[in-house]
Amino acid sequence: MTTALPISLQVNGERIDAQVLPRLNLADFLREHLKLTGTHVGCEHGVCGACTVRVNGDIVRSCLMLAAQTHGVIIETIEGLSDSGEIADLQAAFRDRNALQCGFCTPGMLVAAQDLLLHDATPDRERIREHLSGNYCRCTGYQAIVDAVESTAHARMGSTP
Amino acid sequence: MTAVSATPEALSVLDRPNSYIGKVVPRPNLERLMQGRGLYVSDMELPRMAHVVFLRSPHAHARIVGIDAAAARQMPGVIAIVTGEQLAAVITPWVGVLTHLKGLKSAPQHAIALDRVCWQGEAVAAVVATSRAVAEDAAEIVGVEYQELEAVTDMRTALDPQTPVIHPALGDNLAFERNLDAGAVDAAFASSDAIVEAEFVFGRHTGVTLEPRAVVADWNPAEARLTIYQGTQAPHMVQNIAALHLGLEEAQVRVVCKDVGGSFGIKVHIYADEMATYALSKLLRRPIKFVADRVESFNTDIHARDHRCKGRIGVKNDGTITAFEIDDLTGIGPYSMYPRTSAIEANQVVNLVGGPYMAKNYRARARVVFQNKNVMCQYRAVGHPIACSVTEGLVDLAASRIGMDPVEIRRRNLIADDAYPCASPSGLRFEQLSHHASINRLIGMMEYDALRAEQAALRRKNIHRGIGIASFIEVTNPSAAFYGVGGARISSQDGVAVRLDAQGSVICQTSITEQGQGSESLTAQIVGSVLGVSMARVRVILGDTDNTPYGGGTWASRGAGIGGEAALQAAKVLRKNVLDVAAAILQASPAELDIVNDAIVNADDGAVRIELRELARIVYFRPDTLPPGIQPELMATRHFVPREYPFAFTNGVQAAWIEVDTDTGFVRLLRHWVVEDCGTIINPQLVDEQIRGGVVQGLGAALFEKCIYDERGQLTNANMADYLVPMSGEMPDIDIGHVVSPTLETELGAKGAGEAGTAGAAAAVANAVNDALRPFGAIITEIPLTPQVILTALGRI
Numbered sequence: 001m002t003t004a005l006p007i008s009l010q011v012n013g014e015r016i017d018a019q020v021l022p023r024l025n026l027a028d029f030l031r032e033h034l035k036l037t038g039t040h041v042g043c044e045h046g047v048c049g050a051c052t053v054r055v056n057g058d059i060v061r062s063c064l065m066l067a068a069q070t071h072g073v074i075i076e077t078i079e080g081l082s083d084s085g086e087i088a089d090l091q092a093a094f095r096d097r098n099a100l101q102c103g104f105c106t107p108g109m110l111v112a113a114q115d116l117l118l119h120d121a122t123p124d125r126e127r128i129r130e131h132l133s134g135n136y137c138r139c140t141g142y143q144a145i146v147d148a149v150e151s152t153a154h155a156r157m158g159s160t161p
Numbered sequence: 162m163t164a165v166s167a168t169p170e171a172l173s174v175l176d177r178p179n180s181y182i183g184k185v186v187p188r189p190n191l192e193r194l195m196q197g198r199g200l201y202v203s204d205m206e207l208p209r210m211a212h213v214v215f216l217r218s219p220h221a222h223a224r225i226v227g228i229d230a231a232a233a234r235q236m237p238g239v240i241a242i243v244t245g246e247q248l249a250a251v252i253t254p255w256v257g258v259l260t261h262l263k264g265l266k267s268a269p270q271h272a273i274a275l276d277r278v279c280w281q282g283e284a285v286a287a288v289v290a291t292s293r294a295v296a297e298d299a300a301e302i303v304g305v306e307y308q309e310l311e312a313v314t315d316m317r318t319a320l321d322p323q324t325p326v327i328h329p330a331l332g333d334n335l336a337f338e339r340n341l342d343a344g345a346v347d348a349a350f351a352s353s354d355a356i357v358e359a360e361f362v363f364g365r366h367t368g369v370t371l372e373p374r375a376v377v378a379d380w381n382p383a384e385a386r387l388t389i390y391q392g393t394q395a396p397h398m399v400q401n402i403a404a405l406h407l408g409l410e411e412a413q414v415r416v417v418c419k420d421v422g423g424s425f426g427i428k429v430h431i432y433a434d435e436m437a438t439y440a441l442s443k444l445l446r447r448p449i450k451f452v453a454d455r456v457e458s459f460n461t462d463i464h465a466r467d468h469r470c471k472g473r474i475g476v477k478n479d480g481t482i483t484a485f486e487i488d489d490l491t492g493i494g495p496y497s498m499y500p501r502t503s504a505i506e507a508n509q510v511v512n513l514v515g516g517p518y519m520a521k522n523y524r525a526r527a528r529v530v531f532q533n534k535n536v537m538c539q540y541r542a543v544g545h546p547i548a549c550s551v552t553e554g555l556v557d558l559a560a561s562r563i564g565m566d567p568v569e570i571r572r573r574n575l576i577a578d579d580a581y582p583c584a585s586p587s588g589l590r591f592e593q594l595s596h597h598a599s600i601n602r603l604i605g606m607m608e609y610d611a612l613r614a615e616q617a618a619l620r621r622k623n624i625h626r627g628i629g630i631a632s633f634i635e636v637t638n639p640s641a642a643f644y645g646v647g648g649a650r651i652s653s654q655d656g657v658a659v660r661l662d663a664q665g666s667v668i669c670q671t672s673i674t675e676q677g678q679g680s681e682s683l684t685a686q687i688v689g690s691v692l693g694v695s696m697a698r699v700r701v702i703l704g705d706t707d708n709t710p711y712g713g714g715t716w717a718s719r720g721a722g723i724g725g726e727a728a729l730q731a732a733k734v735l736r737k738n739v740l741d742v743a744a745a746i747l748q749a750s751p752a753e754l755d756i757v758n759d760a761i762v763n764a765d766d767g768a769v770r771i772e773l774r775e776l777a778r779i780v781y782f783r784p785d786t787l788p789p790g791i792q793p794e795l796m797a798t799r800h801f802v803p804r805e806y807p808f809a810f811t812n813g814v815q816a817a818w819i820e821v822d823t824d825t826g827f828v829r830l831l832r833h834w835v836v837e838d839c840g841t842i843i844n845p846q847l848v849d850e851q852i853r854g855g856v857v858q859g860l861g862a863a864l865f866e867k868c869i870y871d872e873r874g875q876l877t878n879a880n881m882a883d884y885l886v887p888m889s890g891e892m893p894d895i896d897i898g899h900v901v902s903p904t905l906e907t908e909l910g911a912k913g914a915g916e917a918g919t920a921g922a923a924a925a926v927a928n929a930v931n932d933a934l935r936p937f938g939a940i941i942t943e944i945p946l947t948p949q950v951i952l953t954a955l956g957r958i
Contacts, residue, residue, distance in 0.1 A: 023294075031204070036197070037197070037200075037201075037204035038196065038197015038198065038199075039197070040201075040203075040371070040372065040422070041203070042371045042372070042373075042455070042881075043455045043880070043881040044454060044455055045455070045880060045881070045882065047880075047881040047882050048371060048881055050371055077197065078196065078197035079196065079197045079198070082195070082196035082197065082198075091192075091195045091196070094191070094195055095187045095188075095191045095192070095195065096187060097846075098187070098188065098191075098679075098846050098847065098850050100191060100194060100195065100677070101423075101676075101677030101678065101679075101850065101854060102194075102370075102371070102372070102420070102421060102422050102423045102424070102676055102677035103191070103194025103195070103199055103420065103422070103677065104201065104370075104371040104372045104422030104423060105371050106194055106195055107195075107197045110195065125894075128889075129889040129890045129892070130889075130890050132889040132890075133888045133889050133890035133891075134888075135889070136371060136881070136886060136888065137371070137889075138368075138369055138370060138371050138423050138425070138854075138858070138886065139423060139677050139854045140850060140853065140854050140857075141850075141853035141854045141855075141856060141857035141887075141892060141895065141918075142857065142887075142888075142889040142892050143853055143892070143894055143895055144850055144853070145889070146889065
């Protein structure tokens with residue numbers, strides 16, 4: 001039970017080989033082993049969404065997944081999505097709308113919002129609110145976040161021929 | 162005043178060209194937070210750092226018979242297991258009282274319990290190990306033998322003779338009592354056409370900062386210095402307290418505050434486990450990290466509210482309110498918190514009830530009692546939600562009794578906008594408020610009459626919607642009257658240092674702190690505007706006792722009003738100094754010059770004379786070319802504290818439009834409106850977002866949030882799945898309007914806005930629910946308004 005397991009995976013485009021204890025969760029692996037501290041731990045039981053990352057293209061609460069389950073997967077964290085420029089427009093919309101205050105929920109919120117926009121190009125406000133319901137924000141009251149996601153969706157549609 | 166004839170010095174900061182005041186500009190610190198490149202304390206690591214996990218009491222009240230840590234000490238990776246007695250050799254206990262709260266008493270509290278635990282969650286031992294996981298493993302095999310004691314949990318019986326006294330040395334469980342009797346209350350009630358009474362019940366809730374409390378304490382014995390990295394709102398307060406109880410000089414303690422994942426008042430107090438972490442670092446001579454997990458957060462972050470307040474209002478048939486009377490009771494846990502005390506909320510309730518209204522007859526009693534539950538203290542909008550819900554609930558009940566519209570009764574009783582300055586029956590002094598302008602604005606925004614018509618139409622279809630209105634006043638910009646006069650070393654003044662660097666950019670050090678409110682942005686906006694420097698060239702440093710002037714920090718809606726004024730005054734001095742140097746270089750008089758867009762220009766025609774970058778080069782590298790006798794001072798520091806008014810009161814009004822499902826008891830929030838008067842608005846977007854965020858915290862209290870204790874003092878919902886907070890799906894859009902009455906006590910004119918949303922949101926929702934349920938004859942004066950509460954009131958369960 002306490003024997004470390006070998007895993008090999010890709011994180012933000014980098015190949016990672018590691019030995020992990022079976023009990024280590026993905027959030028702690030990212031934060032403590034890879035020092036990717038943009039993934040935040042808020043509730044440690046899959047409710048608040050602050051630890052949301054992308055695993056093989058799907059959003060996952062990294063506090064509910066074990067590092068040992070990530071052998072062979074592709075993981076993208078807020079650091080990777082920022083550096084690649086994939087969510088630059090969404091981040092600009094968050095900045096212009098002041099859609100974050102303390103910023104602790106923001107990485108998870110951005111990952112979840114991008115997931116919505118990839119699957120639904122024209123979400124209405126209700127749909128945005130529903131999709132982000134698993135990501136808690138204690139500062140903003142959510143309206144600015146909904147505005148920022150909505151305006152990003154409009155901008156992306158406008159730029160599509 | 163004409164801009165043409167005015168000299169630059171005669172222009173106010175608000176008139177200057179290219180001013181950032183009143184403009185929406187993005188906060189400079191957002192990029193790092195959005196890219197996951199912030200630095201929260203929970204992210205920090207230092208060489209030789211160890212992790213502490215606190216073993217916490219499972220009992221609400223128990224004697225500690227013995228602690229057996231022998232086996233745990235042998236586990237690989239365990240560095241130390243420290244009991245309260247061992248830690249007491251390093252850190253002294255404290256008592257959370259203030260002298261201006263007469264009669265307030267509390268018992269000495271230790272960093273770790275010595276021989277008795279007084280609430281479920283109080284630490285009984287510290288387990289220090291190389292990782293948090295190892296420390297948790299070790300904590301599991303530490304044996305603690307407890308002898309359970311009777312727990313005092315119900316505040317209503319805490320003062321009964323048969324109830325055990327939690328701290329026998331104090332004599333009883335009464336921490337504080339305040340009585341007030343202003344005007345002629347009995348005569349006023351006797352002259353009333355109707356008297357309405359109700360008991361208002363408020364659930365105990367907490368802040369749920371998304372980043373839990375976190376601290377890294379680093380005692381360096383070679384330097385004899387302690388560096389505390391902590392997500393705190395008040396670094397200098399932490400410095401003072403840590404030094405005091407560790408036997409150090411303040412100069413030996415540095416407090417550094419990086420990014421903070423939410424505060425809301427939760428992170429403005431001194432917690433026992435944080436004190437223990439400082440002491441452990443000193444004891445073990447290495448950095449120690451403590452990050453509360455979510456269960457610990459619920460059990461040890463301060464709780465708030467938990468009041469039961471009986472209220473009474475007298476009214477005449479013409480709508481005149483004759484008197485208010487309240488009897489408030491609150492339970493604060495086993496200790497008054499340190500150093501701000503746990504009597505402030507009840508004290509605020511006494512101060513604020515009836516505050517928006519003209520009625521001069523007011524009687525109040527507030528009692529604060531000890532109990533074996535987690536500690537309670539100041540959380541966003543301290544006391545205001547209680548006072549507002551009681552006042553506005555009573556006003557609506559009075560209106561209903563005499564058959565008057567809720568807006569009309571307010572118009573007939575709110576203090577007139579031209580009646581200022583004036584004072585409340587409890588002695589609060591108001592400089593300039595705008596209740597009538599605000600409610601008029603609100604009524605226009607929400608289209609009140611149309612909404613009433615819609616409500617009536619829907620009622621015929623068995624759809625039950627309600628409108629709730631809540632006027633409020635808010636304490637902001639507190640002077641020394643808040644804490645300093647009571648003996649607490651909590652600064653009410655703030656300082657800002659501004660300097661021009663060698664490339665003509667500006668570095669600004671301020672003693673206010675940032676937890677997302679926009680402190681950094683508003684400081685840069687003010688400094689950039691006053692100096693004539695673009696915001697991109699202003700860098701703001703905050704949250705470091707070694708590197709900022711001394712000051713209070715960010716709490717009680719004070720950052721913009723107090724820290725902002727200090728920034729304005731410091732920038733004015735630097736501006737004068739820069740113009741003096743420029744005049745010497747350019748052989749002109751300072752009055753002929755101005756600073757615009759990072760350059761010295763002619764005041765009259767705006768022609769650029771010299772770039773600030775070039776001026777700085779000359780000053781720093783070629784001072785030999787300056788005229789004799791010129792010693793430029795390109796750094797200026799100013800401090801500010803309000804002296805004339807103890808508090809800069811603001812006012813506002815909120816409205817809620819809700820629907821009650823009378824079959825399920827669920828409340829749907831359809832729309833929410835706020836009109837707020839916070840004086841000068843530095844950045845409208847930041848103000849509006851502070852208000853929206855505050856409203857949603859108030860809506861959480863209104864509908865969801867409650868720490869549910871059982872009769873043995875066990876918190877039964879200490880996790881985010883069972884303790885409900887507002888989620889995006891159920892929150893409404895919130896419309897915000899403003900009335901602007903600047904305070905004349907400062908040149909800036911700004912008052913606070915951070916707590917206005919929380920102050921009135923629950924009252925508006927509660928009034929709206931009662932408005933919706935009026936056809937059923939149900940009146941609810943309890944929050945949170947859960948389906949169970951509503952269905953019970955409807956007689957359905």
